[in-house]
Amino acid sequence: MVDRKQAAGSVWNVNSWHWEQKNYTPQAKKLLEEIILSISIEQDGVKVQNSKIKSINGDAEINVRKGKQILCYEFNVEVDFKAENDEEDADGYFKIHDINPDDLDFEVDHVTLNTKNKCGDIAKRIIQKQMKEELKKLLKDFTKQLAEYESNPEKLKQDEQKRLQNQEATQKAREEKGKEKEQIFYEQKAKEQELKEKFSQWSEQK
Incomplete structure (x- = not known):
């Protein structure tokens, strides 16, 4: 060993x-x-x-x-x-x-x-x-x-750099995913508001 x-x-x-x-x-x-x-x-x-x-x-x-x-x-x-x-x-x-x-x-x-x-x-x-x-x-x-x-010190350094790059990429993906979810949320809210307004207008016309 x-x-x-x-x-x-x-x-x-x-x-x-x-x-x-x-x-x-x-x-x-x-x-x-x-x-x-x-x-x-x-x-x-x-x-x-x-x-x-x-x-x-x-x-x-x-x-x-x-x-x-x-x-x-x-x-x-x-x-x-x-x-x-x-x-x-x-x-x-x-x-x-x-x-x-x-x-x-x-x-x-x-x-x-x-x-x-x-x-x-x-x-x-x-x-x-x-x-x-x-x-x-x-x-x-x-x-x-x-x-x-x-x-080998150079290999250890390269592996650490790869690890940091991977962590940064993962964090970036999470942030982008979060922004995407946030965008979907606001779009959904906007659609709901639009439907409410249309329903309100339809009710007034009746």
């Missing part, structure tokens, strides 16, 4: 007081993909580069309550990699399980080679022994970075 930072609820959620869930899955997936694909490891003459995200399954949400935020997420990722040395190259994929905000105890496993050669064997060992540590270095800030989408 992350620190409960300042957050902004939707326009209807005055002072962000009420419980509200916001879907942050697209932002989380985008950020997670950027982090994973930035990793490159070189050892024993072999360079391993994460080349493509095959799949990201899971979701992320920010819960807003009393002006604070609680961030929750869980993801499983399948990653393609490429490896090369001076003589040959190889490729394959691996899986990352249970990426969550509570700890960095996720698993990197199912390292599978599409190419069977010495380069691939070395790449597999590199991923099994080092990929998790490289991921941990970067994912330790993932929660903070994702939370900042919601607690």
